[in-house]
Amino acid sequence: MVLEVVASKVDREQLRDQIEAKYCDVAKKPEQGFHFHTGRPLAAMLEYPEADVNALPESTIESFAGTGNPFLLGKLHEGEAVLDIGCGAGFDTLQAAKQVGPTGHVIALDMTEAMLEKTRLGAETLGLTNIDAKLGYAEELPADDGSIDVVISNGVINLTPDKMTVMQEVYRIIKPGGRFQIADIVVQKPVDQDAKDDIDLWSG
Amino acid sequence: MSHANFTGLRWGKQVDVFSGSKHESDAKEFDTRGVTLAATKG
Numbered sequence: 413m414v415l416e417v418v419a420s421k422v423d424r425e426q427l428r429d430q431i432e433a434k435y436c437d438v439a440k441k442p443e444q445g446f447h448f449h450t451g452r453p454l455a456a457m458l459e460y461p462e463a464d465v466n467a468l469p470e471s472t473i474e475s476f477a478g479t480g481n482p483f484l485l486g487k488l489h490e491g492e493a494v495l496d497i498g499c500g501a502g503f504d505t506l507q508a509a510k511q512v513g514p515t516g517h518v519i520a521l522d523m524t525e526a527m528l529e530k531t532r533l534g535a536e537t538l539g540l541t542n543i544d545a546k547l548g549y550a551e552e553l554p555a556d557d558g559s560i561d562v563v564i565s566n567g568v569i570n571l572t573p574d575k576m577t578v579m580q581e582v583y584r585i586i587k588p589g590g591r592f593q594i595a596d597i598v599v600q601k602p603v604d605q606d607a608k609d610d611i612d613l614w615s616g
Numbered sequence: 617m618s619h620a621n622f623t624g625l626r627w628g629k630q631v632d633v634f635s636g637s638k639h640e641s642d643a644k645e646f647d648t649r650g651v652t653l654a655a656t657k658g
């Protein structure tokens with residue numbers, strides 16, 4: 413399998429506006445139903461252990477919108493510094509914060525304030541004080557060079573038109589020997605240029 | 617990923633993540649899959 417960095421004519425600001433509107437709805441009106449799966453059924457489909465899901469607040473679970481389970485590639489270790497790109501309502505962030513424990517910490521980044529509010533609420537509900545929820549973009553990660561042990565991300569990089577910039581940012585902030593564990597989507601058939609330039613297909 | 621100088625790329629298993637969703641037909645058209653992957657900064 414090959415990861416292709418697509419060239420697209422989509423307008424970045426317009427795409428960001430559409431994505432923010434969509435994920436504001438996923439945060440605030442999760443019951444309305446979307447073109448993709450969400451919540452508890454999605455978590456089961458992606459093999460998150462039921463006990464781990466049940467330990468999260470319902471308001472976190474209901475807005476889960478990932479595309480895989482990054483922890484299937486390995487658990488995080490106590491004391492690690494983690495950054496979750498596009499944390500959404502905090503489904504993975506809260507689990508990561510528990511895994512790294514009080515000596516570790518998680519920077520939870522998202523461009524949608526309504527999602528970040530849910531992440532903060534989830535952290536408060538579980539009494540987790542090692543989470544720093546920050547508003548921002550995947551293309552400008554809020555961490556110093558070589559300061560992060562593990563970058564996680566779930567269902568986000570496919571939404572960014574400039575994937576190379578995101579990957580360079582990820583590389584910049586990870587410590588030597590540190591790792592990147594993500595879940596995302598890939599397309600396995602060629603996508604024609606019209607589809608690449610169709611903003612509605614990007615924002616889902 | 618290799619463009620950004622990561623090494624030891626590992627793919628996890630693939631999931632037909634849009635199956636049964638309203639996106640199913642678009643996803644089928646391009647054979648879209650949910651994947652997991654990991655890599656290390658050497």
Ligand SMILES: C[S@@+](CC[C@H](N)C(=O)[O-])C[C@H]1O[C@@H](n2cnc3c(N)ncnc32)[C@H](O)[C@@H]1O
Binds near residue numbers: 435502503571
């Ligand atoms: C499909 S949801 C996944 C959320 C979360 N990772 C989960 O698994 O539930 C995508 C999230 O990424 C955020 N997002 C999309 N593009 C982004 C970007 N360029 N920078 C930061 N966040 C972004 C959206 O606001 C949304 O919360």
